[in-house]
Amino acid sequence: MRRLIGLCAALLLLVGGLASPARAAQTLTWTADDGITAYKSAPATASAGETTIVFENSAATGNTTGMPHTLTFDTSTEGYNHDVTLNILANPFDANNGRHQATVTLTPGRYRYFCSIPGHSTMVGELVVTDGPGDPDTAPPTVTASASGTQDAEGNYVGTATVTVTATDTGGSGVDKVEYALDSGSFQAYTAPVAVSAAGSHVVRYRATDKAGNASAEGSLSFTVVEPAPDEDTTPPVVNHTIAGDQDDDGNYVGTATATLTATDDDSGVDRVEYSLDGAAFTAYTAPVVVSAVGMHMLHYRATDKAGNTSAEKMAHFTVVPAEEPDTTPPAVAAEVDGEQNDNGAYVGRATVTVTATDTESGVARIQYALDSGAWLTYTGPVVVTGLGAHTVRARATDAAGNTSADRTVTFTVVGSGSDACEVPDPRPTVVIAGDDTGVPNSDTGDGCTINDLIDEYAAYPTHAAFVRHVETVTAALVAGGTLTKRQQGTIVRAAARSDIGS
Structure with a gap:
């Protein structure tokens, strides 16, 4: 059996010499x-x-x-x-x-x-x-330890010694665990620097194991901690950061981010603050750091007091995205007139004005129009004009950035259709809208049509608001022509608003 085992071992060594296993x-x-x-x-x-x-x-x-x-x-x-x-x-x-x-x-x-x-x-x-070699990992990790803190003239650590253990593995499998033991204590997992503040002589033993199971030799570090003088500073500064700037909905900083570092020390006072941005060397912090480069950033920072105590290194990360150029371009506005026209191009009975606006940057916020010399009104749908005579409709639009377009103007004329205007006029004695009797006389408007005919309550309207605007336009022309008073116009318009025509 021993000869068989030896033969197999020799064969494995021969194969290993010919080609290393992956x-x-x-x-x-x-x-x-x-x-x-x-x-x-x-x-x-x-x-x-x-x-x-x-x-x-x-x-x-x-x-x-x-x-x-x-x-x-x-x-x-x-x-x-x-x-x-x-x-x-x-x-x-x-x-x-x-x-x-x-x-x-x-x-x-x-x-x-x-x-x-x-x-x-x-x-x-x-x-x-x-770097990791391609061969199986047979090399143990390299592990070292160092102590830091304030030292006296004899090299003793005053108040506290902080022991840092560092392990690296060049064999390729990587460090699996690091352990340490203080004085006569048992080994335990090392996860962070160990602060030793008990006065006296100390020994820290340490070791590391890689993921291939290779264990390092045990190392040791000896040092002495002494009590600080009553007024001696052994406490490092406290250091913090803030990041300021305009942020988007995802928390990214738009255009620039400004990092401000603050440090305090209640004993000897802060001596210096240092920072490292995106892996660069540490440099003295003297003023807020303004970062405008687009992308993700990592900021490391630390502070040291006048007694030589240095804080633990801290980190902050943030992302800068490009700033959008401000929108200074007003919307584009168009107005079109539609309806039945006679041979002279005049619109017979009524003209419908449609306004459109586009804005490729911040977007259209509102559209307005004004009929003849009237005030600007909010445009919500096509404007129907039935008043006889020449008319002018002005239109404009404003975008979300506050840019307002120049006025877009269209002019046109509305004429009656002659004997065909109202072959069967509405003979009711007063103006009635959806059963609501206004009490205003239903006068002849001069072309064979009555006020009720012009209001045309039975026509199709895209919205209730469009019907009310139509009534406003019709009655405004009748006020201008002396058929109605302003008070009578108001009574008719209110009746139109109360109705559900166009809803």
């Missing part, structure tokens, strides 16, 4: 829950090469409300890789029950990812990708 593609997993401020979990590092991306936003990951999220890779912000297009929308009630996956190829560098749903703007992070 390395399995890595899998990176993001999860989300009911929160809208951060992903529940997300990878920080990966190796270059083919990668399976898993995004799960389900009941299993803590989403109990059906809140949707996306996992979107940034393809425009400077300083990041833009070679992966990924935009996964997931919620617990979709066809995949909130679990989706895609296969992509990652290259060395940094990727920025975020949730694109409005209001979820703080769900953002970075993925660092390192």
Whole structure:
């Protein structure tokens, strides 16, 4: 049996020397829950090469409300890789029950990812990708540790020492876990810098394991923490940001976004504030940062006090979209006259004026017209003019930006149809509209037609408002000709308004 095992092992070594087995593609997993401020979990590092991306936003990951999220890779912000297009929308009630996956190829560098749903703007992070060999990963991760904080002349840390553990994996599979142990304590997962404030000598042990199961050698870091003097500053500043500017409905900043950083320190005072925009080097913050470049942006910032304490680095991200050019062009207006015409071009009995307006920018807000010397009225439908004689209709339009067109004018003449105007005149003694007796005498208008004939209550009207405007036009001409008084006109128009003709 031992000879058989040895023979098989030798055969495997021979085959391995001839052709290396293909390395399995890595899998990176993001999860989300009911929160809208951060992903529940997300990878920080990966190796270059083919990668399976898993995004799960389900009941299993803590989403109990059906809140949707996306996992979107940034393809425009400077300083990041833009070679992966990924935009996964997931919620617990979709066809995949909130679990989706895609296969992509990652290259060395940094990727920025975020949730694109409005209001979820703080769900953002970075993925660092390192080179990965094509052979199986047999190399353990490299892990280091460093302490930071205010030190005295002997190198002791005053008040607090903050230990940061960093692990990288060049073997290709990526770091799986990092652990640390303080003094004689047991190893535990390292997820963030460890602050040690107990006075005395300390030892932090640390180690890392990659996804292929390779474990690093255990490292150690020794340091001493001493009590600060009563008036010694060991507390870093507090630093925050605000982003200002005009925003659209999706929360994007239109034209420009202005980032303002503020820092406070109650002990020694703020010494400096620094920022990095879109992966650039940190630079001193002296005034609000105005960003007008179109696209998504990431702002990193920090503050240091006069005692040398530096705050944790913070981030903000935002998107700038192009500003629209203001609308300074008025609408285009057209007016057309329609009706039966005689040989001289005059309109027999009535003329109908139709006004149209178009605006390709902010859109038409209102259309108005004026008949002869009358006031401007809101145009809601074709205007029917039956008063005999020459007429002028002016029309204009205003767009949503407040631009008003020049007046568009049409002129025309309305004539009676002679003996055929009203072969059977309406003989009622008073003007009656839909059974409403106005008490105004139903006078002959001079061409064989009575006022009731001109009102023409039994004709077809597109709307009730069109009928009322028709009555206003007819009676206005009769007032001008002396057939009616203004008071009588008002009585007739009110009766028309009370009716349901055209409704």
